[in-house]
Amino acid sequence: MAKMESTSVNRKADIISAAIEVFAEIGYFRATTAQVAERAQISQPYVFRFFSTKEALLLAALEVSWTRMLESFRQVVRTATSERLEKELIIAYEEILNSYHNETLLQMQAHTIREEQIREVMRNGYAEVRKMVRDAFQAAGFQDAEERTMLFLARGVLCNISLALEMPELKEK
Numbered sequence: 001m002a003k004m005e006s007t008s009v010n011r012k013a014d015i016i017s018a019a020i021e022v023f024a025e026i027g028y029f030r031a032t033t034a035q036v037a038e039r040a041q042i043s044q045p046y047v048f049r050f051f052s053t054k055e056a057l058l059l060a061a062l063e064v065s066w067t068r069m070l071e072s073f074r075q076v077v078r079t080a081t082s083e084r085l086e087k088e089l090i091i092a093y094e095e096i097l098n099s100y101h102n103e104t105l106l107q108m109q110a111h112t113i114r115e116e117q118i119r120e121v122m123r124n125g126y127a128e129v130r131k132m133v134r135d136a137f138q139a140a141g142f143q144d145a146e147e148r149t150m151l152f153l154a155r156g157v158l159c160n161i162s163l164a165l166e167m168p169e170l171k172e173k
Helices: 002-026 033-040 044-050 054-079 085-099 101-110 116-139 145-165
Strands: none
Touching: 002 033, 002 044, 002 054, 002 101, 033 044, 033 054, 054 085, 054 101, 054 116, 085 101, 085 116, 085 145, 101 116, 101 145, 116 145
């Protein structure tokens, strides 16, 4: 039975990964669960075994992307010195942008989707990142922790736009 559960977990992860790719490449609204199934090399009904709707699949994909980002930032907060904290958070985010390009594009699309559940996932993700960064900056003794947190978030959004539009000059200092 454990083997079957492991396979199901792996297939669910495969479906989410395929959804991230398909949604990022052609857009959530244009994408179909049939295209996700094809990318995951499974049947469309098998997608619905795990996700009752395309929106449920998008929610799962967004949760994966926020979890990855938060875990990356948590690692930095646990290990970085006060002097290196901000720089290490920036490096961690750049690594996410480089390694998980499609997740960034997916999150950017989610900003424009008006369904309340999607908006809630996005609000929660940003709120968690904001709190984690602000708390870390405060613990590190930054006098302007709130302002630096807002600048960190604003620069992150600008990096996302730079990535989506293929305009690296937006990130130049």
